[in-house]
Amino acid sequence: MLLDSPAFKPVVTPEVALSIIQKSIADKGWPNYELGDLKLVYTPYWLFSFDVLGGESAPTGKIALNAYSGELNEFIPMLLERPLTKTKQTDEAVQAEVEPTSINLAEAKTISSIKVAAFAGLKPEQVNTSAFTKLYVPTYRVWASVAGNDVKLEIDAALGAPFGLEQIPGKPKGWNDAVGDTLNKMKSPTGWMDLISKTIGSVFGGAVKGDKNSRNLLLIMAVVLLAGFFLFREGFNTGSVQLECHPYEQYLGPKPFLGLGERKINPAIVGSKLEIKGDCNFLNTGKESTTSTAQVKIVVGEQPFGFGSVTALNLPPQDSGGIPSTKNFTIQWDGSPFENYKFVYEKVI
Structure with a gap:
């Protein structure tokens, strides 16, 4: 299907999106749940810049207005900072749904100042908006029945970031859960x-x-x-692909006592967000070319704060001259820079 404006090209496949959702629910402690049909949805957004006029501080920035629902979204501008491909053609390999543009450009210009002002606790006349651009964002969407509730979960098809997990409560862990967690940790x-x-x-x-x-x-x-x-x-071999992910050195704290355990994360402050960058190395030890995806997370204890995913396509076998493929990642999240953050990763496919 040909769109009227550019869209981010999906990088995450339906299989990877489903794996991320299943793993995320399992991390909440719920082994039994039901999932509906996973579908790829293209949502229109109006991306625009804003300036706050007057006052002691004059913040500026970019934000996106959902052209279907009218909600503001801070995540969409982050996608523009990534080396993502844009196209006006929807993914032909997946049956996709395109949400209609319920808010046109004139309406977006009218309500954007009101929306930003309400979001920031200001008066509409204090906010100036400009540079409106329309784009579509592909998202995998599925309804899940878990913990006695039906919740809508979404996976960003460009980066693999999950949304809606806060609706699922964490399940108290018993003895069997603790043993299972220990065995899972022994895999990485x-x-x-x-x-x-x-x-x-x-x-x-x-x-x-x-x-x-x-x-x-x-x-x-x-x-x-x-x-x-x-x-x-x-060595740790997850299937036919060996995986190693780590943040760059500038985001790591001092080494712990005896050099054992994980180093704490020292995130950078970028605007109103905390951020780390790093890379993942994929090595195909199998006999045929394959594709692999890693999920990277920032956690405090068992609570996830930031997500990301990295995909290596068409990895050649090591014995045919294949070398490790290095893919960069960036994780941004909301929170205090003084929390005891840790970085974790795993292969999801």
């Missing part, structure tokens, strides 16, 4: 380092408190570290 190097650091921390805590089992300190440390050593020596 970051998970192993987290387990090792927590185990050593618990043992040291017992020693400081005079725990009668503290005499086993060295034995426990040796067992844990030896297990980690042999596992790391074999």
